[in-house]
Amino acid sequence: MDEYAPRRADLRSAATLRTQGVHRPERSAELVRVRRGLYVAEDAWPGTEREARHFVRMQAVAAATSDPVFSHESAALLWGIPIVGRLGGVHLMAGAKIGRRTRGDVVWHNHRLGDRDIVEIDGFAATSLERTAFDLAASRSPQTGVSAVDAVLRARLVSALGTQVAGLAKDELIEAFRARPRARGIRGALMCAAFADARSGSAGESVSRWHLHRLGFPAPELQVPFARLDGGVDVVDFDWPEYERFGEFDGFGKYVREPLTGGRTIEQVVWAEKQREDRVRRHRPRGSRWEWADVMDPRRLERLLLADGLPKVR
Numbered sequence: 140m141d142e143y144a145p146r147r148a149d150l151r152s153a154a155t156l157r158t159q160g161v162h163r164p165e166r167s168a169e170l171v172r173v174r175r176g177l178y179v180a181e182d183a184w185p186g187t188e189r190e191a192r193h194f195v196r197m198q199a200v201a202a203a204t205s206d207p208v209f210s211h212e213s214a215a216l217l218w219g220i221p222i223v224g225r226l227g228g229v230h231l232m233a234g235a236k237i238g239r240r241t242r243g244d245v246v247w248h249n250h251r252l253g254d255r256d257i258v259e260i261d262g263f264a265a266t267s268l269e270r271t272a273f274d275l276a277a278s279r280s281p282q283t284g285v286s287a288v289d290a291v292l293r294a295r296l297v298s299a300l301g302t303q304v305a306g307l308a309k310d311e312l313i314e315a316f317r318a319r320p321r322a323r324g325i326r327g328a329l330m331c332a333a334f335a336d337a338r339s340g341s342a343g344e345s346v347s348r349w350h351l352h353r354l355g356f357p358a359p360e361l362q363v364p365f366a367r368l369d370g371g372v373d374v375v376d377f378d379w380p381e382y383e384r385f386g387e388f389d390g391f392g393k394y395v396r397e398p399l400t401g402g403r404t405i406e407q408v409v410w411a412e413k414q415r416e417d418r419v420r421r422h423r424p425r426g427s428r429w430e431w432a433d434v435m436d437p438r439r440l441e442r443l444l445l446a447d448g449l450p451k452v453r
Contacts, residue, residue: 145195146191211246213229218265232266261302282345
């Protein structure tokens with residue numbers, strides 16, 4: 140995937156384009172139709188990154204909607220919460236507004252909102268961090284909910300436009316969830332909150348941990364450091380000291396995305412990772428590696444770990 144770099148879109152209406160001499164914008168190869176009557180320049184449209192495309196659509200919806208309040212997946216994108224699984228239409232809270240029904244590219248939610256449930260982030264009105272985490276955990280799959288809550292518990296998040304946001308304490312989040320005892324999906328939300336762990340370093344690690352639990356494998360320690368001979372440390376995603384083995388989730392971006400590669404070539408990144416694994420194996424002789432394709436197919440992950448010798452405990 141391309142680097143996730145949402146930005147404010149230069150949206151142009153069909154009426155504006157007509158004043159500029161573009162009378163049929165839908166037929167222009169230099170324009171992309173974002174939604175009815177709104178366009179962006181083709182070179183400003185994200186080619187493959189779904190989050191960046193969704194952010195452009197959010198801005199188009201905001202331009203055509205009175206006082207929009209983003210929620211669910213759309214609010215998560217604003218907060219910098221990872222979204223595992225489907226990312227569909229733009230989600231908005233309708234509150235008590237009558238006649239707001241899901242249609243086209245907008246998903247309306249007519250949920251009750253408290254005074255603290257709506258905040259501003261990067262110039263957009265959205266559900267609060269804790270409310271967004273609740274809505275995802277209550278309405279989506281456990282892996283989506285766990286990865287979202289894990290992210291919210293970290294010391295800080297980075298919003299879509301780069302604002303640093305302080306995370307929440309686990310007991311604080313659980314209490315906020317418990318304050319909605321009659322809300323739809325409350326049991327699933329509380330399960331995600333109880334299982335969540337701020338030490339999880341990425342969405343892939345969060346989903347991996349959920350599947351490890353569900354499949355009956357032993358619970359791992361997370362983000363465990365091992366001392367190096369040169370005085371530094373190597374940190375592994377998962378550690379099972381009683382079985383003398385470690386585990387690593389490998390996302391593709393680790394090898395190709397500039398913020399993660401530090402300007403190194405793929406060959407240099409792979410060689411450095413090989414050296415790192417050699418050092419880790421001085422502490423843990425056996426290890427397993429898996430990727431998104433394994434995480435999204437739990438039985439495939441199960442077969443991989445069993446073949447590598449990690450036993451089930453239940």
